[in-house]
Amino acid sequence: MQQSFEPPGEHLQCYAAGSTAGSGGKGAVCSPVCGHPYAGLVSHLRTSWLSGRTRPMEYRVAQLEALGRFLDDKKEEILEATASDMGKPCFEAFFSEILLCKNELHQTLNNLGQWMKDEHVGKNLVTQLDSAFIRKEPYGVVLIIGPWNYPIHLLLVPLIGAIAAGNCVIVKPSEISKNTERLVAESLSCYLDNDCYAVVTGGVQETTKLLENKFDFIFFTGSPAVGRVVMSAAARHLTPVTLELGGKNPCYVSDSCHVQNAARRLAWGRFFNAGQTCIAPDYVLCSLEMQEKLMPALREAIAEFFGPNPQESPDFGRIVGDKQFRRVRALLGSGRVAMGGQTDEEERYIAPTVLADVLPSDPIMQEEVFGPILPIVVVANMDEAIDFINARPRPLAVYAFSSDSKVVNQVLERTSSGGFCGNDTLMHLTLTSLPFGGIGNSGLGKYHGKFTFDTFSHQRGCLHRNMGLEALNSPRYPPYSQQKLGLVTATFEIKRRGMCTIL
Ligand code: NAD
Numbered sequence: 001m002q003q004s005f006e007p008p009g010e011h012l013q014c015y016a017a018g019s020t021a022g023s024g025g026k027g028a029v030c031s032p033v034c035g036h037p038y039a040g041l042v043s044h045l046r047t048s049w050l051s052g053r054t055r056p057m058e059y060r061v062a063q064l065e066a067l068g069r070f071l072d073d074k075k076e077e078i079l080e081a082t083a084s085d086m087g088k089p090c091f092e093a094f095f096s097e098i099l100l101c102k103n104e105l106h107q108t109l110n111n112l113g114q115w116m117k118d119e120h121v122g123k124n125l126v127t128q129l130d131s132a133f134i135r136k137e138p139y140g141v142v143l144i145i146g147p148w149n150y151p152i153h154l155l156l157v158p159l160i161g162a163i164a165a166g167n168c169v170i171v172k173p174s175e176i177s178k179n180t181e182r183l184v185a186e187s188l189s190c191y192l193d194n195d196c197y198a199v200v201t202g203g204v205q206e207t208t209k210l211l212e213n214k215f216d217f218i219f220f221t222g223s224p225a226v227g228r229v230v231m232s233a234a235a236r237h238l239t240p241v242t243l244e245l246g247g248k249n250p251c252y253v254s255d256s257c258h259v260q261n262a263a264r265r266l267a268w269g270r271f272f273n274a275g276q277t278c279i280a281p282d283y284v285l286c287s288l289e290m291q292e293k294l295m296p297a298l299r300e301a302i303a304e305f306f307g308p309n310p311q312e313s314p315d316f317g318r319i320v321g322d323k324q325f326r327r328v329r330a331l332l333g334s335g336r337v338a339m340g341g342q343t344d345e346e347e348r349y350i351a352p353t354v355l356a357d358v359l360p361s362d363p364i365m366q367e368e369v370f371g372p373i374l375p376i377v378v379v380a381n382m383d384e385a386i387d388f389i390n391a392r393p394r395p396l397a398v399y400a401f402s403s404d405s406k407v408v409n410q411v412l413e414r415t416s417s418g419g420f421c422g423n424d425t426l427m428h429l430t431l432t433s434l435p436f437g438g439i440g441n442s443g444l445g446k447y448h449g450k451f452t453f454d455t456f457s458h459q460r461g462c463l464h465r466n467m468g469l470e471a472l473n474s475p476r477y478p479p480y481s482q483q484k485l486g487l488v489t490a491t492f493e494i495k496r497r498g499m500c501t502i503l
Contacts, residue, residue: 038170038210038213039213041200042170042214044195045168045169045170045195045197049138049140049167049196054167055138057116060112060164060166063192063196064108064164065109066192067160070190070191077183081179081183084179085148085176085177085178086148086273086319087274087316087348089314089316089317092317096272097150097153100157101152104156104160104161104432108164115136115164115453115454117136118135119133119136120132124491126472130466131463131464133462134460134462135459136165136453136454136458136459137458138456139216139456141169141170142170142217142219144159144169144219144220145207145230146171146172148174148320149177151174151180151184152184154244155171155184158219158221158242158452158455159171162456163192165456165457167217170199170210171197171199171200172202172210173185174222175202177320185201211230211234215234215239217241217456218239218242219445219447219456221278222246227443242437242443242455243444243445244278244436244443245278245438245442246368247282247396248369248395249281249282249397250281250285250385250395250398250399251266251282252284252382252385253266253286253290253401254407255289256404256407257401257403258403259297260300262294262423263297265425266301267301267302267352268426269426270372271305271352271372272426274317274319274371275369276317279397279419279426279429281397281399283358283365283375283377284377286378286379287380291356291376295338298339298354302340310340310351310352318349319348319349319350319371321348325348328372329343329345331364331367331369334362334375335355335359335362335364335376336357337353337354338356338376340353340354341353353373353374354373354374358376358377362375382407386410386411389415393441394417394439394440395438396438396443397419397428399421399424399425405422408422418436418438418439431448432448434448435451475488
């Protein structure tokens with residue numbers, strides 16, 4: 001794995017890596033190309049990919065196992081880095097950055113042989129003696145760009161799938177979570193093959209330059225605004241993309257629900273990682289009566305989780321940076337502060353906060369909260385909640401709480417979102433069996449488990465025909481005749497089920 005690249009300056013700096021898993025300890029050598037600081041790196045990875053080195057299953061397994069060793073060896077450093085970046089509590093960091101990555105890794109290693117296999121498909125009459133199959137092929141050189149909120153998870157989970165599918169990869173961690181960025185840039189190269197995998201560090205300027213290169217696939221996680229930038233850059237090369245974006249995830253709480261349980265599950269989802277979670281419930285929609293019931297229940301849940309003063313709790317995080325802190329703090333002006341509301345700029349602390357009687361026109365309802373603030377918007381009933389959701393861009397997740405499963409199903413059926421979870425928050429993300437991704441404004445494409453492998457694989461449709469049996473082919477060759485047309489129709493036509501077929 002290449003060690004970190006930090007151009008664009010006058011020259012591209014390339015560092016030979018230390019020990020590697022697959023290249024016998026040799027780092028790649030890239031020569032700077034004027035005006036194209038990453039061109040040498042991309043072309044080096046493309047040469048490796050074309051050599052076929054990443055294709056054998058044994059190679060992929062060795063790299064994935066090396067990634068597992070990275071997670072094991074660097075566990076403490078990962079916990080320290082995410083704590084330094086955003087005060088991420090150890091429990092939350094272990095759960096989200098390590099355990100879920102290991103789950104993805106194990107799921108992949110356990111099933112890779114099966115996933116890689118050719119998929120044999122149905123055939124028509126003329127191809128009965130041939131072989132028709134879908135080959136899962138790597139795209140080639142792929143770029144993975146990550147955000148700062150789960151800086152290991154959101155880089156490594158796609159990386160696992162990209163390696164499993166046989167690609168060469170450049171990962172670009174977020175520059176905002178700088179301690180984790182440094183750890184990834186300095187350490188990953190000691191585990192992975194330097195000729196096939198690289199880390200590029202930097203912010204907007206560097207990523208813009210990086211995106212000028214032709215990649216064979218781009219996997220981006222971040223905001224919808226930057227998603228547009230990435231998709232435009234990809235369009236110049238007709239590069240396919242997956243965009244994992246953000247937005248406002250609504251949570252409808254019906255009048256018939258176990259209020260205390262709903263409050264606990266809501267508070268957990270909203271205040272995990274100090275609210276900096278793409279699928280956090282962004283706002284609650286409920287009746288006035290439910291708002292009154294939820295208040296004491298949420299207060300109790302917050303006190304149960306974080307004690308009387310959450311600022312002193314080791315289990316409550318901080319906002320990642322000053323700019324982000326000021327943005328989130330400004331949202332406290334919406335509605336009425338029902339609990340919380342305290343801030344400490346020096347620590348970038350914002351208390352777990354609930355805002356009541358928030359209006360749709362309030363500033364907090366105009367952008368993704370991405371902080372520990374839960375606004376409640378009062379609606380008359382479920383129909384109004386559904387209309388409210390459907391009048392806005394399609395979110396990454398919709399949540400619905402009700403003891404009546406008909407209500408949960410109604411919300412599911414009459415709304416559209418990337419994912420859905422009834423009677424809880426965030427939990428659908430923990431299942432590698434479910435596709436994870438957005439729709440519309442919240443993204444494009446999906447991953448997790450087999451979906452990640454499929455995302456990074458080109459499904460090549462293949463037909464391998466028999467060289468003989470030419471008589472079977474002659475009806476399709478000129479000179480054409482009515483009789484040949486009849487034969488071609490009979491052998492190629494797909495009939496609607498239930499229609500009479502005479503062959
Ligand atoms: P961001 O879009 O600002 O940055 C993401 C990445 O893009 C970073 O690596 C950054 O360096 C790079 N980048 C930023 N501006 C760029 C530009 N102009 N050109 C090229 N690259 C650029 O997002 P963020 O602030 O790191 O993360 C927060 C956002 O990400 C939220 O909207 C959140 O909902 C979303 N998110 C989505 C998911 C998901 O799985 N769908 C997960 C986490 C976060």
